[in-house]
Amino acid sequence: MATKLPRVPVLIVGMGWIGGIIAAELSKQGIKVVGLERGKPRSTEDYYMVHDELRYAQRYELMQDLSKETITFRNTSKMTALPMRQYGAFLLGEGLGGAGIHWNGQTYRFLPYDFEIRSKTIERYGKKKIPDGMTIQDWGITYDELEPYFYKFEEVAGISGDQEQAAMVGKRSKPFPTKPMTKTPMIKMFEEATKKLGYHPYMMPSANLSEQYTNPDGITRAPCQYCGYCERFGCEYGAKADPVVTVLPVAQKSGHFELREYANVTDILHDGKKATGVKYVNPLTGQEYEQPADVVILASYVFNNVRLLLTSKLGKPYDPNSGTGVVGKNYAYQTNGGSATGFYDDKQFNLFAGAGALGMEIPDFNGDNFDHSDLNFIHGAGIRISQTGLRPIANNSVPKGTPTWGKDFKATSLKYANNYLTVAAQGSSMPWRHHYLDLDPTYKDAYGKPLVRITFDFEEQDRQMIAFMADKTEAIMKEMKPSSIGSSKELGPFNIVPYQSTHNTGGAIMGSDPSTSVVNNYLQMWDAENVFVVGASAFPHNSGYNPTGTVGALAYRAAEGIAKYLKSGGSLV
Amino acid sequence: MAEQQKEQPPSGSRRQFLKYSGTAIGGLVVGGVIGGAITGGFNKKKPAANAPTSPQTGTQPAADYNHATMYFNQRQLQITQAATERIFPKDDNGPGANDLGVAYYIDHQLAGHWGFNAREYRMGPFVKGEATQGDYQSINRNEVFLLGLTAIDNASQKKYQKGFTDLADEEKDAILTSLEKGDIEVINGITGKSFFDLLRNMTLEGVYADPLYGGNVNMEGWKMRNYPGNQMSYAKIVGEDAFAKTNPLSLHDHLATH
Numbered sequence: 001m002a003t004k005l006p007r008v009p010v011l012i013v014g015m016g017w018i019g020g021i022i023a024a025e026l027s028k029q030g031i032k033v034v035g036l037e038r039g040k041p042r043s044t045e046d047y048y049m050v051h052d053e054l055r056y057a058q059r060y061e062l063m064q065d066l067s068k069e070t071i072t073f074r075n076t077s078k079m080t081a082l083p084m085r086q087y088g089a090f091l092l093g094e095g096l097g098g099a100g101i102h103w104n105g106q107t108y109r110f111l112p113y114d115f116e117i118r119s120k121t122i123e124r125y126g127k128k129k130i131p132d133g134m135t136i137q138d139w140g141i142t143y144d145e146l147e148p149y150f151y152k153f154e155e156v157a158g159i160s161g162d163q164e165q166a167a168m169v170g171k172r173s174k175p176f177p178t179k180p181m182t183k184t185p186m187i188k189m190f191e192e193a194t195k196k197l198g199y200h201p202y203m204m205p206s207a208n209l210s211e212q213y214t215n216p217d218g219i220t221r222a223p224c225q226y227c228g229y230c231e232r233f234g235c236e237y238g239a240k241a242d243p244v245v246t247v248l249p250v251a252q253k254s255g256h257f258e259l260r261e262y263a264n265v266t267d268i269l270h271d272g273k274k275a276t277g278v279k280y281v282n283p284l285t286g287q288e289y290e291q292p293a294d295v296v297i298l299a300s301y302v303f304n305n306v307r308l309l310l311t312s313k314l315g316k317p318y319d320p321n322s323g324t325g326v327v328g329k330n331y332a333y334q335t336n337g338g339s340a341t342g343f344y345d346d347k348q349f350n351l352f353a354g355a356g357a358l359g360m361e362i363p364d365f366n367g368d369n370f371d372h373s374d375l376n377f378i379h380g381a382g383i384r385i386s387q388t389g390l391r392p393i394a395n396n397s398v399p400k401g402t403p404t405w406g407k408d409f410k411a412t413s414l415k416y417a418n419n420y421l422t423v424a425a426q427g428s429s430m431p432w433r434h435h436y437l438d439l440d441p442t443y444k445d446a447y448g449k450p451l452v453r454i455t456f457d458f459e460e461q462d463r464q465m466i467a468f469m470a471d472k473t474e475a476i477m478k479e480m481k482p483s484s485i486g487s488s489k490e491l492g493p494f495n496i497v498p499y500q501s502t503h504n505t506g507g508a509i510m511g512s513d514p515s516t517s518v519v520n521n522y523l524q525m526w527d528a529e530n531v532f533v534v535g536a537s538a539f540p541h542n543s544g545y546n547p548t549g550t551v552g553a554l555a556y557r558a559a560e561g562i563a564k565y566l567k568s569g570g571s572l573v
Numbered sequence: 574m575a576e577q578q579k580e581q582p583p584s585g586s587r588r589q590f591l592k593y594s595g596t597a598i599g600g601l602v603v604g605g606v607i608g609g610a611i612t613g614g615f616n617k618k619k620p621a622a623n624a625p626t627s628p629q630t631g632t633q634p635a636a637d638y639n640h641a642t643m644y645f646n647q648r649q650l651q652i653t654q655a656a657t658e659r660i661f662p663k664d665d666n667g668p669g670a671n672d673l674g675v676a677y678y679i680d681h682q683l684a685g686h687w688g689f690n691a692r693e694y695r696m697g698p699f700v701k702g703e704a705t706q707g708d709y710q711s712i713n714r715n716e717v718f719l720l721g722l723t724a725i726d727n728a729s730q731k732k733y734q735k736g737f738t739d740l741a742d743e744e745k746d747a748i749l750t751s752l753e754k755g756d757i758e759v760i761n762g763i764t765g766k767s768f769f770d771l772l773r774n775m776t777l778e779g780v781y782a783d784p785l786y787g788g789n790v791n792m793e794g795w796k797m798r799n800y801p802g803n804q805m806s807y808a809k810i811v812g813e814d815a816f817a818k819t820n821p822l823s824l825h826d827h828l829a830t831h
Contacts (some may be wrong), residue, residue: 049824051803054782059687070694075705082702082709085694182812225806348816352800353807387811392781392800405660405753405773406746414666417798418816443696495705 002288011293014300016098020243025559027254038264039095047236064094069445104356105207108545111367112143140512153552157241160210166202193479206357207241228389230356268312306507334501335427338470342482359386381427425469522561644684675779678788688715721768
C-alpha cells in the first residue's frame with residue numbers, strides 16, 4: 001500500500017535543468033515546491049576522480065541504469081521494436097541534475113525561423129515546399145516573445161560568447177553575460193577559412209564559463225580550466241553550468257523547496273480533467289508513496305515526460321494512421337553527418353586540451369539562412385569546429401584505407417593522435433507523420449510498466465541535407481590546408497548502435513491548437529490545466545542547434561506560467 | 574592558479590579560488606581537485622614513484638600485484654595476450670598490448686559489472702532484429718569473450734593443427750582477419766565479427782585507460798601519443814600554437830599528492 005503524504009502546492013517530476021529552474025523561480029517567490037528525483041544526490045565533490053575516460057565516457061557512470069528501464073526502437077512501424085540493451089546513439093542522464101550534468105555546455109538559441117517554421121516556409125516557397133507527411137508546425141510562440149527567457153537562462157548560467165551581435169541569428173537584447181572562450185589555433189584556422197569563403201563565423205556560446213562570474217542570484221563560479229573532460233563527465237570546478245551549481249542552491253536557500261531523491265514517479269494521478277498528484281516508489285526500499293499536489297510539472301527527459309502521460313492515460317495518444325491525437329507526436333532527433341576530417345602530417349595541435357563548448361560555428365547554412373528554392377530539403381545544419389578534448393580510447397582517427405588494427409593501425413593512429421581536425425555539421429530534424437513515440441506492447445521496466453517505443457528513421461530530406469552539408473564542410477576543411485581529407489557524404493538508416501547525439505525531441509509538443517499540440521506556449525497541458533510538461537519534449541521539430549538553450553528558455557517561460565496559474569487558475573492562453 | 578591565468582580571481586587568489594569554487598555548492602570545497610589545480614602547475618610533474626623500469630624494455634614494472642587473473646584461466650589469458658599483441662603490437666613507437674598489461678585489464682573488466690552486463694537491459698524476449706536495432710543476445714559479455722577465445726583456438730587447430738598461441742605472427746593475423754570478417758562463428762548466431770569488435774575495443778581500452786585498471790602500464794600507452802592523462806588545467810596552453818608536450822599524470826598521482 002502506498003503511503004499517502006500531505007498535499008503540496010507544486011510538485012516537480014525530475015530535477016535536471018528544468019526542474020531546477022522552476023524550483024528556483026517559484027521558491028524565490030515563497031511558493032512551496034517539492035522536487036522528486038529518482039536518481040542519487042550529486043555534488044562537485046563526487047568528481048574528485050572524474051578524469052577517467054573509461055569509467056565515465058566508456059562505461060557511462062552518470063547515465064541511467066538500463067537494467068531498470070530503457071526504450072525500444074524500430075525504424076518503421078512494419079518492424080518489431082527491440083529494446084536498446086546497451087547505450088549507443090544517445091545517452092540518458094539520471095540523478096540530481098539529470099542530463100544537465102553530463103552535457104557539453106553548447107548553449108544556442110533556436111532561430112526566429114524555427115518558431116514559425118511552417119508559416120515562414122510557406123511564405124517564402126509556397127505550400128508545395130513541404131512534402132507529404134512532413135508535419136512541421138509553428139510553435140505557438142515567436143522568437144521575440146521568447147527572447148527575454150533566453151536571456152534569463154544565459155544570465156543564470158553565465159553563458160560565454162561574442163560581445164557583438166552575430167549575423168544571421170536571432171537578435172539579442174543584451175550581449176552574453178561573459179566574454180567568449182579562448183580562441184585556440186584550430187578555431188583561428190576555422191575563422192580564417194570561413195571568412196575567406198564569405199561566411200559569418202562566431203564563437204560557440206558556452207556554458208563552460210570563460211571567466212569568473214557572479215549571476216543575479218549571487219552564485220559565483222570559477223572559470224573553465226580547459227581540462228578536456230566535459231561531455232559525459234561532471235565538472236569538478238563547477239565551471240560548467242549545471243543545475244547543481246546554479247539553480248538548485250537557490251531553491252534550497254529559499255527555505256521553500258524540498259528535494260526528495262530516490263523518488264521514481266510511476267503514475268500521474270488524475271480525474272480525467274486535472275491531476276491530483278503522483279505516485280512514486282523509492283527504488284532502494286520499494287516503498288510506494290502517493291503525493292497529492294495542486295500543480296504537477298513533468299520535467300524529466302523527453303522519453304519519460306511522454307511515457308508518464310501515456311502510462312497514466314493523460315492526454316490523447318497520437319495515432320499515426322489517422323494523424324490524430326497528440327501525445328507521442330512529432331518525435332525528432334538530430335541529423336549528424338557530412339563532416340570532413342583533415343589530417344596534418346606536419347602540424348600538431350593540443351587536442352587533449354579543450355572544453356565542451358569551445359568552438360566556432362557558422363550560421364550560413366542553418367535554418368532558412370540560405371535559399372532552398374532549388375534544394376530538396378528545408379532547414380539546415382550548424383557547421384562547426386569544436387575542441388572538446390580528445391581522449392585516447394575513443395579518438396583514434398586514421399586516414400581512409402588504414403587498417404583498423406595491427407602494426408599499421410598502431411603507427412598511423414599514433415602519428416595522427418594530435419594531428420587531425422574535424423569540421424562537422426549538426427543537422428536539424430524534421431517531424432514526420434510516421435515518426436512517433438508510443439508504448440511498447442512487449443517490453444517492460446523494472447516496475448512492470450511498458451517501455452516507450454520509438455519509431456524513427458532518417459528520410460530523403462535528411463540525406464539531401466547531409467550531402468549538401470558535406471560539400472560545405474569539405475570546402476572549409478580544404479581552406480584549412482590539411483595534408484589529406486576524409487569526408488562522409490552518406491547517411492544510412494538511423495542505427496541505434498553508434499553514438500550520434502543526445503538531442504531527442506518532441507512527443508509532447510507545444511502549439512496554439514489543442515488538436516495538434518499537447519501544451520500551450522506556457523507549457524501548460526491543454527487537457528489538464530494543472531499539468532505542465534516542460535522540456536525538449538515540447539519541440540515540434542529539432543533545429544540545427546544543441547537544444548539546451550531553448551529548453552532553458554522554455555523552462556523560464558513555464559515557471560512564469562505556473563506562478564500565474566497558481567494565482568488565477570484556468571487556461572493561461 | 575592566478576600565476577597561470579590572467580582571468581583568475583585577483584590577488585589573494587588561492588583562497589579566493591577555493592572560496593569561489595565552493596560557493597556554488599553551499600561552501601563545500603573540492604579540496605584535492607582545487608589543490609591540484611593550484612599546486613600542480615603545468616609541466617611541473619614528478620614521475621610516478623612506483624614505476625621502476627627494467628633496462629631491457631624500459632616499460633616493465635618490477636612487481637605489479639595487480640597482474641594476476643580474477644576471471645581467466647591460464648590458457649585464456651595466454652590466448653588473449655597473443656591476440657591483443659597482434660592488434661596493438663610492440664614496435665619502434667613503444668610497447669605493445671602485452672607490455673602494457675592489456676590482457677590483465679581485459680580479465681579484470683570481464684570479472685566486474687561490465688563483464689556481467691549489470692547496467693544493461695536484460696529482460697526478454699531476446700529476439701534477433703535488424704542490424705540497426707543493436708545487440709540482442711542473452712549471453713553475458715564475459716561468456717561471449719570465453720567462447721570467442723575458444724573459437725580462435727579451434728579455428729587455429731583446424732587450419733594450422735596448432736593452438737593460437739603457437740602460431741607465427743602471420744598465421745595469427747590470418748585467424749584474426751577471418752574472425753573480423755565474420756567467417757568464424759562463435760556461438761548461436763554471434764559472429765566472429767562481434768567478438769572481434771569487443772576484443773579490439775577492449776584492447777584499445779587496455780592501452781589507453783588510466784593505469785588504475787591494470788593496463789596502460791606506467792602510462793606508456795599515453796606516452797606514445799603524448800597524451801598528458803589526468804591534468805587539472807590547460808588554461809595556460811589552450812590558446813598557444815606550440816604543442817605542449819607534457820609528462821602524463823594518472824589518477825593515482827592525483828590521489829597520492831593530496
